[in-house]
Amino acid sequence: MAVDLLLGLQWGDEGKGKIVDVLTSKYDIIARFQGGPNAGHTLVFNGKKHVLHTIPSGIFHDKAINLVGNGVVIDPVIFKGELDKLEAQHVNYRKSLLISRKAHIILPTHRLLDAASEASKGKAKIGSTLKGIGPTYMDKTGRNGIRVGDLEMSDWKKRYRALADKHESMIAFYNVDVQYNLEELEAEFFKAVEVLKSITFIDSEEYIYQAQKSGKTILAEGAQGSLLDIDFGTYPFVTSSNTTAAGACTGLGVSPNKIGDVFGIFKAYTTRVGSGPFPTELFDDNGATMSRVGNEFGATTGRPRRCGWLDLVALKYACQVNGVTRLMMMKGDVLSGFKTLKICTAYNYKGDVIAHLPYNIEPENVQPIYTEFKGWNEDLTEMTEASQLPQELNAYIEFLEKELEIPVAIVSVGPDRKQTIFRD
Numbered sequence: 001m002a003v004d005l006l007l008g009l010q011w012g013d014e015g016k017g018k019i020v021d022v023l024t025s026k027y028d029i030i031a032r033f034q035g036g037p038n039a040g041h042t043l044v045f046n047g048k049k050h051v052l053h054t055i056p057s058g059i060f061h062d063k064a065i066n067l068v069g070n071g072v073v074i075d076p077v078i079f080k081g082e083l084d085k086l087e088a089q090h091v092n093y094r095k096s097l098l099i100s101r102k103a104h105i106i107l108p109t110h111r112l113l114d115a116a117s118e119a120s121k122g123k124a125k126i127g128s129t130l131k132g133i134g135p136t137y138m139d140k141t142g143r144n145g146i147r148v149g150d151l152e153m154s155d156w157k158k159r160y161r162a163l164a165d166k167h168e169s170m171i172a173f174y175n176v177d178v179q180y181n182l183e184e185l186e187a188e189f190f191k192a193v194e195v196l197k198s199i200t201f202i203d204s205e206e207y208i209y210q211a212q213k214s215g216k217t218i219l220a221e222g223a224q225g226s227l228l229d230i231d232f233g234t235y236p237f238v239t240s241s242n243t244t245a246a247g248a249c250t251g252l253g254v255s256p257n258k259i260g261d262v263f264g265i266f267k268a269y270t271t272r273v274g275s276g277p278f279p280t281e282l283f284d285d286n287g288a289t290m291s292r293v294g295n296e297f298g299a300t301t302g303r304p305r306r307c308g309w310l311d312l313v314a315l316k317y318a319c320q321v322n323g324v325t326r327l328m329m330m331k332g333d334v335l336s337g338f339k340t341l342k343i344c345t346a347y348n349y350k351g352d353v354i355a356h357l358p359y360n361i362e363p364e365n366v367q368p369i370y371t372e373f374k375g376w377n378e379d380l381t382e383m384t385e386a387s388q389l390p391q392e393l394n395a396y397i398e399f400l401e402k403e404l405e406i407p408v409a410i411v412s413v414g415p416d417r418k419q420t421i422f423r424d
């Protein structure tokens with residue numbers, strides 16, 4: 001069976017966790033393939049909110065296997081926290097959670113290095129979640145990292161010490177004020193490593209291969225968004241992994257010719273958390289309304305998200321890079337009550353009108369050109385059928401489908417599992 005992918009098409013926080021949870025009943029295996037605890041995937045069902053950081057969003061379903069793939073970076077301390085929460089809710093994850101031996105481990109000193117690196121950048125800081133993501137991927141590509149499989153080796157603590165010592169000298173080199181007590185951090189870390197070791201570690205590429213061969217259905221769950229991709233995002237204001245479709249091949253060991261559907265998730269407007277260019281960002285009442293109604297605060301850091309109109313130029317780019325086959329529009333309900341809505345359909349770029357995402361989208365180069373749409377007043381949150389959606393919202397969606405040449409299969413009208421409208 002082919003592996004289906006589910007990815008964010010903007011700067012993250014599109015609502016991937018909710019859709020994975022909604023789709024899980026159709027899949028045997030849900031697999032995370034990149035990123036780490038910088039992600040915050042929010043799921044709401046039975047009146048309760050759940051936030052997952054590293055664990056795939058299929059974990060609340062009895063039958064699905066949840067795999068943390070080789071492309072993911074794992075912080076044992078945060079992972080343990082997630083397991084504790086699952087245990088408190090009597091979720092039996094022992095049989096359904098698997099971890100790739102090739103996934104890399106985030107050490108306490110990776111987090112400290114992240115903080116030191118950001119502090120040293122001053123105003124140019126990336127706005128990292130400070131979870132140690134960048135330094136861990138640096139050690140991976142620098143061939144210094146410690147992997148999950150290493151925890152099964154007798155000498156891993158020796159390797160840990162050498163790497164942590166090196167990190168300490170690097171932190172000192174930054175010459176910034178980062179306060180820490182490594183002994184305390186390490187005590188917490190080693191305790192959490194023991195908990196991590198109680199989960200089943202596997203050779204995940206072999207597992208995925210055999211699962212495909214035996215006809216199992218697999219959904220690969222992306223984290224962050226396409227515009228945060230290390231290659232195709234708004235570099236350097238990006239994360240350190242490939243968040244786009246290709247990342248699923250390297251992050252799970254799936255060959256490109258085995259990818260099936262690519263589900264692209266986007267919000268009906270745009271948000272961004274952290275620094276970096278954002279051409280359609282709003283600084284007026286419209287932006288404030290999106291932020292308030294959409295409750296736009298980071299699920300991992302609690303930081304307020306910047307809000308703006310939908311950027312079709314950027315969305316087209318993300319659809320192209322990922323080969324999206326079906327779109328899923330989130331948070332349409334947040335736009336109820338706007339008299340006029342805008343979609344950015346082109347950019348003024350150094351005096352020219354362009355309809356593609358250029359190398360540099362800093363405000364001095366790029367000004368958005370908008371097409372206006374009539375808004376709607378109806379509350380969407382109780383709607384359950386596509387036939388109930390207001391005509392103005394249908395016009396908004398149909399415009400996007402025509403421009404992107406991809407069907408919008410799902411319209412989400414609220415955070416709950418139940419608030420999901422299937423259009424096909």
Ligand code: IMP
Nearest residue numbers: 012013038039127128129238239273274
């Ligand atoms: P890092 O991946 O924590 O180093 O953060 C790099 C950039 O990506 C920052 O602008 C973060 O705010 C952003 N980022 C990382 N993870 C997420 C996410 O899951 N959702 C939204 N933004 C994210």
